[in-house]
Structures are given as C-alpha cells and as structure tokens.
Amino acid sequence: NAGVMQNPRHLVRRRGQEARLRCSPMKGHSHVYWYRQLPEEGLKFMVYLQKENIIDESGMPKERFSAEFPKEGPSILRIQQVVRGDSAAYFCASSPQQGFSPDTQYFGPGTRLTVL
Amino acid sequence: QKEVEQDPGPLSVPEGAIVSLNCTYSNSAFQYFMWYRQYSRKGPELLMYTYSSGNKEDGRFTAQVDKSSKYISLFIRDSQPSDSATYLCAMVRGSQGNLIFGKGTKLSVKP
Numbered sequence: 001n002a003g004v005m006q007n008p009r010h011l012v013r014r015r016g017q018e019a020r021l022r023c024s025p026m027k028g029h030s031h032v033y034w035y036r037q038l039p040e041e042g043l044k045f046m047v048y049l050q051k052e053n054i055i056d057e058s059g060m061p062k063e064r065f066s067a068e069f070p071k072e073g074p075s076i077l078r079i080q081q082v083v084r085g086d087s088a089a090y091f092c093a094s095s096p097q098q099g100f101s102p103d104t105q106y107f108g109p110g111t112r113l114t115v116l
Numbered sequence: 117q118k119e120v121e122q123d124p125g126p127l128s129v130p131e132g133a134i135v136s137l138n139c140t141y142s143n144s145a146f147q148y149f150m151w152y153r154q155y156s157r158k159g160p161e162l163l164m165y166t167y168s169s170g171n172k173e174d175g176r177f178t179a180q181v182d183k184s185s186k187y188i189s190l191f192i193r194d195s196q197p198s199d200s201a202t203y204l205c206a207m208v209r210g211s212q213g214n215l216i217f218g219k220g221t222k223l224s225v226k227p
Contacts, residue, residue, distance in 0.1 A: 042217035091159050100213035102150050107159035
C-alpha cells in the first residue's frame with residue numbers, strides 16, 4: 001500500500017511565477033490536510049479538504065493561495081505570484097474519514113519550494 | 117501566548133542516555149497529544165499519542181500528559197544514534213484533525 005505521495009519533491013520558482021504542489025492521498029483516503037513548515041518553525045495548518053469540498057481553510061493566506069481536491073486526481077495547492085517568503089516545505093497528510101484519529105492520518109514526504 | 121510551546125534545542129546526548137522532551141500548551145480543550153518524529157528532509161511520522169491524561173509506554177518511549185499543568189513529555193530510554201531527529205509535539209483543535217504543532221526539538225545522539 002503506497003503511502004501519501006507528493007510531487008514534485010523540490011520546486012524552484014522565480015518571484016512572480018506560479019507554484020503547483022500535488023498530493024496523492026493513501027489509497028482509500030478521501031480527506032487531505034496541507035501544512036507549511038517555514039525555516040526554524042513548526043508545521044502550520046493551512047487547509048483541510050475532502051473530495052470536491054473545502055472543509056476548513058482558516059490557515060490559508062488570504063491572497064495568492066488556493067487549494068482543491070477534485071473528484072479524480074490529486075489535491076493541488078496553488079500559489080500564485082510567489083514571493084521569497086513562500087520558500088518553505090509544504091506537507092500534506094491524508095485520512096480515510098472526517099473526524100480525527102491519530103493513527104489513521106499519514107504525512108507525505110513534502111515539497112520543498114525555493115523562490116529565487 | 118502561543119497555543120503550543122516547545123524548546124527547539126538543539127539537544128545533544130551520548131548514546132544510552134535518557135532523553136526528556138517537553139511541550140507546554142495553553143488550550144485546556146485539547147484532548148489528543150501526539151509526538152511525531154521527523155528525520156531531515158522527510159515528513160513527520162507519528163511516534164505515539166495519548167488521549168486525555170496519563171502515561172503511555174511503547175518500547176523505549178514513554179509519553180506523559182499532565183493536564184493540570186498543561187505539560188506533556190516524551191522520554192526516550194537507552195537512546196540510540198538512530199533516534200537523532202527532530203521531535204514535534206502536536207495537539208488537535210476541534211474534531212476535524214487540524215494539528216497544532218510545537219516548533220520541534222532537534223535531538224542528536226552521539227555514538
């Protein structure tokens with residue numbers, strides 16, 4: 001059973017470009033969380049989605065950031081017009097159902113975004 | 117005041133030492149208390165968790181929760197070089213599973 005997959009693992013963008021980060025949840029999982037880890041900081045919650053629905057986006061910056069989880073395909077975190085402050089590691093986690101159980105939520109390996 | 121506070125270290129110990137890692141929190145509504153291990157350039161992996169208060173033991177690892185003091189601990193006995201990693205405490209706000217993490221403590225176990 002493949003774990004949570006994220007790609008690309010490393011992404012380099014110049015200021016003003018767009019970044020698209022993809023997360024494929026574990027098989028059978030229909031819920032996805034996105035977190036951001038800035039240098040020297042802990043992980044910060046960004047958004048929680050189920051297929052075709054955003055459940056909680058309280059941690060998303062108000063501008064330039066968006067997320068989706070379509071019926072088919074991976075969840076996508078999109079950052080428009082990137083700035084140097086967006087450089088961070090972005091992790092997704094997946095779970096099989098709404099509600100929380102620590103031992104059914106798994107993290108992916110992360111995408112490291114560098115903005116030049 | 118941050119909801120979860122964790123000393124980032126770094127912490128360096130000799131092999132075989134007992135390691136104590138700690139977090140404090142401010143929200144008395146937290147019920148799940150987790151410890152994650154994160155190796156360099158990897159995603160966090162759940163090490164162990166406790167629901168509500170008390171202790172939990174798993175091999176060389178013991179997690180403790182003191183809700184009266186809003187203080188949680190992770191103890192590692194007989195530490196090994198392979199335990200070298202960043203340890204993150206995390207708690208859950210609400211029922212949807214949005215985790216609130218401490219900054220993480222970077223641990224190095226020297227052979």
